[in-house]
Amino acid sequence: VLAKANVSVTPATLGLDVKGTLAYVLNGQADAAIVYATDVLAAGDKVKAVAIPVAQNASTSYPIAVLKASKNSALAQAFADYVLSPAGQAVLAAAGFAKP
Numbered sequence: 001v002l003a004k005a006n007v008s009v010t011p012a013t014l015g016l017d018v019k020g021t022l023a024y025v026l027n028g029q030a031d032a033a034i035v036y037a038t039d040v041l042a043a044g045d046k047v048k049a050v051a052i053p054v055a056q057n058a059s060t061s062y063p064i065a066v067l068k069a070s071k072n073s074a075l076a077q078a079f080a081d082y083v084l085s086p087a088g089q090a091v092l093a094a095a096g097f098a099k100p
Contacts, residue, residue: 001034005056022047036060038096062097 002009012030015021022039024030026046040049064083066076082088089099 001052001056001058004058005052036096041096 013024015024015033018035018039021030021033022035022043025033026043032050034052037049040047064080066073066080070076083092093099
C-alpha cells in the first residue's frame, strides 16, 4: 500500500499480525496502523478509519473449496454454498467483507 502511494515510512513497530497491530493503536502505543477494514469495523468507535484510495489499496482474497478427501463433504459443501449464497454474503458484508 505504501509503495503504491509512493510513501516511505519507518515504522515504530511491526505487529506480529493484524489484530496485534491494531492493539497497538487501541492501547495508545501507536498513532496509526494499516489493517484490514474488517478489523477496523470490529473495533467500532475505538478507532477512526481512513479510506485508502483504490489505486493505492491492497486486496486480499479468501478462496473457499471442499476438499476431495473431506470426511464430511456434504457438510463442507453446505457451508461453501451458504457462504456464497445471498444470506452468507449479507453476513460477510455486515462484517466488512466485499463481494468476490
